[in-house]
Amino acid sequence: MFKALGRFVVGHRWLVIIGWLIAGAAVIGYAPSLATTSDQAEFLPKHYESIQAQKIQEKAFPKGFSPSAIVVFTREDGKALDKADSAEVTKVGKAIQAKKYEKVEQVITVPPSPHKNVQTVMVSMADVKAGDKSQQHAVEDMRDDLKAMVANSGLKVGVTGDAAAQLDNEEASKKADGLIFIATIVLIIVLMTIIFRSPTITVLTIVGITLVSQIANGLIAIAAKEFHLKADSSVSPLLIVVLFGVGTDYILFLMFRYRERLRLGEDPKTAMISAVSRVGEAIASAAGAVIVCFLALLLSSLSFLVSMGPALSIAIGVTLLASLTLIPAIISLMGTRVFWPSKSWQHEPRAARFEAVGKAVARRPGLSVIGSGLLMIVLALGALGYKPTFASQEDENSKKESQVALHAMSKDLPAGSTNPSTVLMRSTNGEKLRDADMKSFVTDLKQVKGVGSASRTQLSKDGTTAEFSAVLTMDPNGREAMDVVRGPLRTAAHEAAPPGTETKVGGVTSVFVDINKAINRDFSVVFPTAAALIMLILGLLLRSIVAPIYLMVSVALGFGATLGASVLLFQQVQEQSGLTFFLPVIMYLFVVAIGTDYNILMVARLREEAKEGLGPREAAAKGIQHAGPTVAAAGVILAGSFAAMMLASDVSLAQIGFAVAFGIVISAFVMAMFFTPALTALLGRAAWWPRRIKPEQPRQGVPPHGRPHHQQSVPAQGGSSYAQGGRRD
Incomplete structure (x- = not known):
C-alpha cells in the first residue's frame, strides 16, 4: 500500500503540491477563529452538584448580583484607609457606574475591610458565551480609566475577579504562544542544520509545517464551531508543539530513510518511493497510536478534554498526511538538491556511538533490561507523592494585575471571602x-x-x-x-x-471537587481504552501478540518514571502545592503515544533486520546502529519543543513542558535505545509469536544488508528506477 502511495506521489508530485496549496487556501480562508475559555465550570457535565447549583442560581436569580470584576483599593503608603480615602473609593465606584461599560450591569461599593487596609468595588456583568471577549474588553477600558480616577489621591488600585483573571491569562497565553513558537523554530533550525548540514532541508521543514499548521488550525476551528466544542486556553501552545515537534519527527523519519536509499545507489525518485514504502507503515502506525490516544479523550467527562482530543487528533492526522504526500512530493521534485550545499549525504557515517551502544546491548541484553528497567522503576517511586492542584498556581511575585490585587485583598479579608x-x-x-x-x-x-x-x-x-x-x-x-x-x-x-x-x-471550590471526581473517573476509563487501542495497532503492525504486551509494559514504566520525576521536581524541589490536575492525562497521552512512536520505529527496524537473516542479538545491534540516530534526533527535537513550554510564566504550561519533554527523553534514550531492543533480543524469535520471521533472499550481487558488492560511491542522480541495488521493497 505504501509503495503504491509513494509511486503516486512521486509520479504526480505537481498535482499533489498544487492540491495542498488549494486545500490550504480554502481551509484557511473559510475557518473561523478558535474560541477558548478558562472558566472551569464550563467544562463539567450537568449532573455534577456544582453545576446543578449554578443552574438553580441562574434560574432563581437571573439578575442576581455576582461580581465578574472586583476593584481593589489600598493606600500607596501601606497605611489604613481613612474616611477621606473611603469617600474617594465611593466616588470612583459611582464614576465606574456612570461610565456604562459594555456588559456592566451593577456596581456596588463595599465598606472597608475589618482593619481598613482594603476596600473593594464589586462590578457585576452580564453573562457571555464562550469566546465572547466583551467582559475582558470592559476590564481593559476600566483599568485605563481607573489610572486617571485615582491620580494624586494616594490610593493604589487594581482589578481582579474572573473577567480580569481571564484577560490577564489570555494576554499571558499570547506571550507564551509567541515565546514557545520562537523557541521551537530556533530549536528546529539549529538541530536540523546540525543533523543534515543543509539549510535547504531546514527551510523546507519549517515552511512545510507552517502550511500544515495553518490548515490544521483551520480544520480544528471549523470542527469546534460545527460540533460546539469548548477549547481550553492550554490547547494553543500544545498545538504549536505538536505540529512543529511531531511534524519535524515524521520528516526526520522520512529523510533518514531517503538518504539511506540514496547511499545504496537508488536514483532520487526511486529512493523516495522506497523511503515511503519502508518507513510509511512505521509513521502511519506511530501517528495512528497518537491519534487513537487522543480520540480516547472523547470518553472523558470533562468537555475541555473531549474537545482537546479531536483537536490534537486533527493536528496529527494532517501532519501524517503531509509527511507521506506533500513532503515526499517536494523532495522528489528537488532531488538531491534538497541537501544543498552539503555533500555528506553521499557517504554513510560510521555512527560509532550507536554502533557501540548496539553491540553493548546485544552482548549483554539482560543487563540492559535490568539497568534501564530499574532506572524507570526508581523514578516511578516518586509518583507515590503525587498531589493534584485544581486552581491556577501563580508565583507570589506575579506581575499580573489580577493576582497583585487578589493578594492585596486577601491580606485583610478571610481566606475564603475571595470566593x-x-x-x-x-x-x-x-x-x-x-x-x-x-x-x-x-x-x-x-x-x-x-x-x-x-x-x-x-x-x-x-x-x-x-x-x-x-x-x-x-x-x-x-x-x-x-x-x-x-x-x-x-x-x-x-x-x-x-x-x-x-x-x-x-461555588468555585465545589467545582474543583467535582472536577477531581470527574478526572478520577476518566483515569479509569480513558487510560485502559487508549492502552487497548494502542496494543491493537501494535498487534496489526507487528502481526504479533507477544511484542505489543512488553512494548506497553515499557511505556507504562516510562509514564511512571515521568510522573515521579515531575513530582520530585515541582513538589519536592520547587515546593509547589501540587501538579495541575490534568497533567497525568496529558502525560499519559503524549508519553505513551510518543513512546510508542519510538518503540514502533525501533521494533520495525529490528524486524527488518531479522528478515535480512540476522539472529536476535545481531538484529538488536544493527537495529540500534541504524535506527538509533533517527530516534535520538527525533527525541531531542520533540523533547526540546516541549521544553520550550517551560519558558512560559504559567505554572501549568511549565509543568506540562517539563513532564512531556522528560517523558520523551526517557522514551527515546532509555526505552527505545535499551529496554525494548534488549528485551526483544532476550525473547528472540518468541517476540514475534505467533508470526514467524522468515529471512528474505537477497538479490543477486546484493548482500543481506543491502549494499551492492560493486558499489563504491553514490552518483548524484543515480540510475534508472529499481535498477540500483538495495534491499527488496
Missing part, C-alpha cells in the same frame, strides 16, 4: 421556604468545621429558592477547602435541608 461557597435551597413541593427553617439552616452551616461564617444572601421573588453564602477559613482554591466542601459542608447542607426541600452546594 465563598454558595448553597442553594429549593422547595420541592412548591411551597414557600419558611424563615425559621432558613435561620436554622444557617446555624447548621456555621457549625461545620472549616466554615468561618454563613448567611442568607438572597431569596427568590416567589419565595421558593434561597441562596446562602458559606465563607471558608482557608484558601478556597486549596485541597483543604476541597476536603471541607466534599465532606462536612455538603453532608451538613444535605442533611440539614428542611422537609420538602433540596440543597446543592456550588
